[in-house]
Amino acid sequence: MNKQELLNLIKTKIADKIQSFENLIVETRASSNDTKSSMGDKYETGREMLQQEVNNLQRQLNESLNQQSVIRKISAEPSDKVQVGALIRTDKGLFYVTVSVGEIISGDQKIMTVSAESPLVKAILGKRSGEEFVINNIHQKIIYIW
Known part of the structure; x- marks a missing residue:
């Protein structure tokens, strides 16, 4: 079994997740800018909900960035016992x-x-x-x- 190939698959999967979260954050922020209006509280509530969504996406992005940091440190070297990278x-x-x-x-x-x-x-x-x-x-x- 080729561990380097598996590591590369995981790295790609994480990079794709990061790109997806970044795109969603940009799109959600753009939606938030579109709701600016003088119509009153209804739009302020909508903007607050969009901000909460941005915060949630940002949290998920940070988790993916942490995973990316961890995976960079993992070696594909053979293991003889259960440890990180095995x-x-x-x-x-x-x-x-x-x-x-x-x-x-x-x-x-x-x-x-x-x-x-x-x-x-x-x-x-x-x-x-x-x-x-x-x-x-x-x-x-x-x-x-x-």
């Missing part, structure tokens, strides 16, 4: 300890990205191939670590 195959699936961007697909493999703060990673941090663990009453065995 790709783990259990008897239940494939997990990549990076940042959480959901499921990515490489070839015919579905890989779930998980952050180091996730309960799963906290439960298996430092474990090696062949070791077992239980999370949410589900017993799993680590088959291989890249």
Whole structure:
């Protein structure tokens, strides 16, 4: 499994999210400028709602920028234990300890990205191939670590 290729997929996914949030913020601010009017409180309420939407988008943008910062520090080097940057195959699936961007697909493999703060990673941090663990009453065995 090519971890560098997976890292590049994640980086692209995050960059696309950042671009999308930036575009939405620009569009929402433009909408806010369009509502300027002397019609009274009705338009002020609308502008306030648009400002709240901009604030929400800005928060999501900041989260994506933080993910981008974290992913830049992750190495594609092989791992022999569960740590940040490890790709783990259990008897239940494939997990990549990076940042959480959901499921990515490489070839015919579905890989779930998980952050180091996730309960799963906290439960298996430092474990090696062949070791077992239980999370949410589900017993799993680590088959291989890249």
